[in-house]
Amino acid sequence: MKLTFLGTGTSTGVPAIGCECETCTSDDPRDKRLRVSVLIEHAGLKVLVDTATDFRQQALRYGIKHLDALLITHCHADHIFGLDDVRPLNFRHGALPVFTDARAWCDVRRIFKYVFEPSYTGGGLPQLVPHEIHVGAPFCFAPDFQITPLEVLHGRLPVLAFRFNDFAYVTDLSEIPPATMDALQNLDALVLDCLRVRHHPTHLNVEQALKIIEHLRPRRTFLTHIAHDIKYSRDAKLLPEGVIWAYDGLEVDSG
Numbered sequence: 278m279k280l281t282f283l284g285t286g287t288s289t290g291v292p293a294i295g296c297e298c299e300t301c302t303s304d305d306p307r308d309k310r311l312r313v314s315v316l317i318e319h320a321g322l323k324v325l326v327d328t329a330t331d332f333r334q335q336a337l338r339y340g341i342k343h344l345d346a347l348l349i350t351h352c353h354a355d356h357i358f359g360l361d362d363v364r365p366l367n368f369r370h371g372a373l374p375v376f377t378d379a380r381a382w383c384d385v386r387r388i389f390k391y392v393f394e395p396s397y398t399g400g401g402l403p404q405l406v407p408h409e410i411h412v413g414a415p416f417c418f419a420p421d422f423q424i425t426p427l428e429v430l431h432g433r434l435p436v437l438a439f440r441f442n443d444f445a446y447v448t449d450l451s452e453i454p455p456a457t458m459d460a461l462q463n464l465d466a467l468v469l470d471c472l473r474v475r476h477h478p479t480h481l482n483v484e485q486a487l488k489i490i491e492h493l494r495p496r497r498t499f500l501t502h503i504a505h506d507i508k509y510s511r512d513a514k515l516l517p518e519g520v521i522w523a524y525d526g527l528e529v530d531s532g
């Protein structure tokens with residue numbers, strides 16, 4: 278299994294528009310963060326998690342020419358506003374299977390009403406094949422490629438996280454319910470939300486993320502959804518061994 282970070286930034290992206298802080302003016306490429314998304318490759322399949330606002334740029338930068346499936350965590354703008362940009366993939370490869378839960382489908386259908394209730398027939402619209410998935414009910418894309426949807430709390434909003442065999446992608450949360458903690462045992466690689474050092478009402482901060490990592494004890498952890506408060510070279514020292522800040526373009530392989 279290979280996981281590629283297409284984006285590791287919080288909802289504004291880093292640099293943030295108009296900001297002249299130390300991170301936003303940094304030359305370090307690890308301080309330049311597109312909106313969060315990962316590509317999972319396994320068993321010859323490519324699975325995207327979220328069509329971030331920057332999806333077009335990410336697909337061009339990382340040479341994505343084909344996708345087998347899209348998983349959606351939740352319907353905040355930074356996670357789904359790139360959805361219309363799957364059209365060039367549709368033109369070449371046909372409709373894209375999309376997987377999320379009933380709550381998110383309700384929002385996707387409302388936000389992208391023109392896709393689901395088109396006022397005309399013909400080209401120009403994303404072609405999506407909707408699949409409804411359920412928390413705690415695993416499904417497979419291939420015999421050794423199991424995906425388990427899990428629930429985390431993003432403030433009061435329930436959001437999907439995903440376990441892929443012994444990798445897990447868990448972003449946009451302030452709390453992990455006990456059942457999800459149980460389902461995140463024995464991980465090789467955990468990707469976990471960590472916005473910044475200061476507290477935030479809907480995201481984990483460093484202290485909260487490290488507490489979760491201490492409980493779960495994954496072999497490796499990569500923190501994502503990072504705000505401009507974090508400067509890569511300066512703030513690496515905040516993290517213990519086995520935990521790093523992810524950065525755009527970072528690839529994580531099994532084993």
Ligand SMILES: [Zn+2]
Pocket residue numbers: 287288313353355356449502
């Ligand atoms: Zn987000």
Ligand SMILES: [Zn+2]
Pocket residue numbers: 292293296297298299300301302505
């Ligand atoms: Zn800044």
Ligand SMILES: [Zn+2]
Pocket residue numbers: 351353431449
């Ligand atoms: Zn969110």
